[in-house]
Amino acid sequence: MTAVAEALEQVRSMLLEVLRFDDPAGWSDDELLAATASIEAVGRVIDAHRAACAGEIDERSRAELGSERLSARRGCRSASELLERVTQVSGAEARRRITLGAATRARVGFTGEPLDAEFPGVAAALAAGVLGADPASTIVRELDRPRRIADPVKFAAAEHELVAAATGDGGVAGASTVRCAADEVRVQAQAWAAFLDQDGPEPDDDRAMLRRGVRLGRARDGLIPIRGDLMPEVAAGLTRLFDAHLSPRSSTGFVTDEEAAHFDISGEQRTSDQQCHDVLAAVIETAARSGEHPSIGGAAPTVIVSVRASDLAAGRGAGHADGVEIPVSLRAVRQLMCTGGTQRVVFDDRGRIIELGSQERCFTPQQRRAITLRDGGCLIPGCSVPASWCEIHHVIPDVDGGPTHPDNGVLLCWFHHRSIDTSGWGIRMQRGVPQIRPPVWLDPGGGWRDSTKSPTRVADRLERRSGSAA
Ligand SMILES: [Zn+2]
Structure with a gap:
């Protein structure tokens, strides 16, 4: 154990001893509040060093070090994962500490010269134990974006004011004031951010380029939120894609008048938001299949979903997709299997792989x-x-013996x-020709009929019809 770790261990035992006080229930109000504030002050000292250590781990795990980065040498994918393993905190907390540590860490220039931290004021207050991780993270989060575009002098003033508000020390007048709680600091920081943002020296387009981004949020109610800011021309492209597929439907020209009359398809059941979602689903699926994207481990960037064969057979439970924290429904699993193929892996009771099937059921x-x-x-x-x-949908499912053959696959x-x-x-398939039957609500008493949108086959059909009429 290093000298620091040893000393900290001693402090920890002493703290345990000091804090092994009588039950807080026995304290007076004043004693309770004073102890609460004192414990928080001790926590702030720890907070500062938590962030500093996280920042250092992140620095030693930076991407350009390749296989020499600390996280990789300890078998972790990222600095965050390494920090989670060492401290047992959540991924969100690890990332918060790393962000704070990186923003308050002294930097080194390209030629080795020492540089200030990105947030020198926050760094100093943290190190002095007067600013906790909570308000410090708030300041860093709210001012990080404007920091990149704002006038450095104004940015420094904003940081100084916010640290002063959070610590109750200084400020413009240099006088000591009442400390703001983290939520109040956030409100002030947002006001500063808006001020710094509009004051940026960059033209609009350059500022937009810096601010663009898309991210997936944390799972909520079985869905993953997507948030972000698109460049106008990207939004325009996406809007065109959405428009092209939103109700009222665009005519493909491949639905004959007869077909259009036969089915009154005006009753689109989906909201426009839902239709946009489905357009995005198709765009993603198409892009992954295009073969023009970087491969992952030698394979196209397709979704890998695992499911237990017994759950699938019994129709209960759920599957798990790589990279998504919530389970995917069995219906989604079946759809992915239908279109993307499956690979069977059999384990013995102890978890050893005893049978590995080849990948099957993918249309070439x-x-x-x-x-x-x-x-x-x-x-x-x-x-x-x-x-x-x-x-491509297997009309007769694989489990029922449906082959992966064009006679059993439809779009x-x-x-x-x-x-x-x-x-x-x-x-259904009739001698290799797809037929569809509308739902009863749409076409009561309607029967099976051929369906195609292929211009080649529609032309065929029209030719035959005009031939028989002549
Ligand atoms: Zn469709």
């Missing part, structure tokens, strides 16, 4: 091209999703594939 690009030529797009009438955005968009078991639409 050649099969996909053939199916595309035959179906032309999502088979459901009135749906405008083009073939390249569609998934469906993400939404119609996801809802095919519940929407009421029927799909």
Whole structure:
């Protein structure tokens, strides 16, 4: 054990001894509040060093060190994971400490010259034990973005004012004032951030470039929120994609007048938000399949979902997707299996892999091209999703012996594939030709009929019809 660790261990025993006081229930109000404040002051000293250590771990784990980075040498993917393992805190807390530590850490310039920390005022107050991690993190979070674009003199003034407000020390007048709680500091910091932001020396476009970003939030109620700020031209592109597929549906020209009359498809069940979601789902699926993205471990960047065969057979439980913290439903698992294929892995009772199947049930690009030529797009009438955005659905599921063959695969968009078991639409193959049957609510008494959106096959059909009429 190092000298510091040894000394800290002694302090810890002493603290335990000092704090082994009688039950707080026996204290007077004044004693209770005084002890609370004193304990917080001790906590602030610890906070500062927690952040400093986290910042140092992060520095030693920086990407450019490659396999020499500290996190990698200790078998962790990131500084955050290493910190979680050493301290047993949550990922969110580890990242918060690292952010604070990195922002308050003295830096070194390109030529080795010492540089101030990004937030020198916060760093000094932390080190002095007068500023806790809570308000310090708030200041760093709120001022980090404006810091990159603001006039350095004004930024320094903002940081100074906020630290003064949080510590009750100094400020413009240099007089001691009442300390603000972290929430009050946040309100003040947001006001400063707005002020610094509009004062930035960069033109609008450069500032927008610095501020652009997209991120996925924490899972909530079974969904993952997405947040961010898009550059205007990117938003325009996305808006065009959404518009092209939002109700009222755009005409593909491949739904014949007869078809359009036969099915009154005006009753789109989805909200426009839901339709935008489904467009995004198709865009992601298409992009991953394009083969033009960097591979992950030699494979296309597809989603890997694991599920227990017994759960799948019994229709209960859930699957787990790599990179997402909440489970995915069995219905989603079946859809992914249907379109993406499966690999069977059998474990023995102790968890050893005793059987490893090869990957199965994935339509080849050649099969996909053939199916595309035959179906032309999502088979459901009135749906405008083009073939390249569609998934391939096994009409007879694999578990029921359905082969991975063009005679058993049809194009469906993400939404119609996801809802095919519940929407009421029927799909069957007649000698290799897809037929659909509308749900009863849409077409009571309606029967099976051929369906295609392929311009080639529509042309065929029209030719045959005009031939028989002549
Ligand atoms: Zn569709």
